[in-house]
Amino acid sequence: MLAFKLDENLGTRGASCLGAYGYDVSTVSEQLLEGTLDDALIEICRIEKRCLVTLDLDFSNPIHYPPACYQGIVVLRPPKNPEYKDLIACLEVLGKALKPVESMAGKLWIVSPLQVREYAALIDPPES
Numbered sequence: 001m002l003a004f005k006l007d008e009n010l011g012t013r014g015a016s017c018l019g020a021y022g023y024d025v026s027t028v029s030e031q032l033l034e035g036t037l038d039d040a041l042i043e044i045c046r047i048e049k050r051c052l053v054t055l056d057l058d059f060s061n062p063i064h065y066p067p068a069c070y071q072g073i074v075v076l077r078p079p080k081n082p083e084y085k086d087l088i089a090c091l092e093v094l095g096k097a098l099k100p101v102e103s104m105a106g107k108l109w110i111v112s113p114l115q116v117r118e119y120a121a122l123i124d125p126p127e128s
Helices: 011-019 037-049 082-097
Strands: 001-004 022-026 051-054 071-076 108-111 117-118
Touching: 001 011, 001 037, 011 022, 011 082, 037 051, 071 082, 082 108, 082 117
Parallel strands: 001 022, 001 051, 051 071, 071 108
Antiparallel strands: 108 117
């Protein structure tokens, strides 16, 4: 079963949304990890074998957080000045997109209310 940790900026309603799809969901708030530094949080997720779901754009940097080192990273990208419904729309897109997925390990997904984009590392850099 896929396991996720929702960052503190998503709250318990976000956990309920993903939980409704049958996924194992934990939150930063449940574990009293609010304010944890990004590097420490992603390490906790790695140890717990959980994919991090966050609004924090820092985690979309594959150089600082190489997807291959983690159990998965999902960065939600709602429109500017989002309302609650926009966050739920992102989580619903994520929940549906995950149905055929067996593992998020090594993946970086950017999820908007309309689509999922997966980061793909270049195996061979282009020649200059």
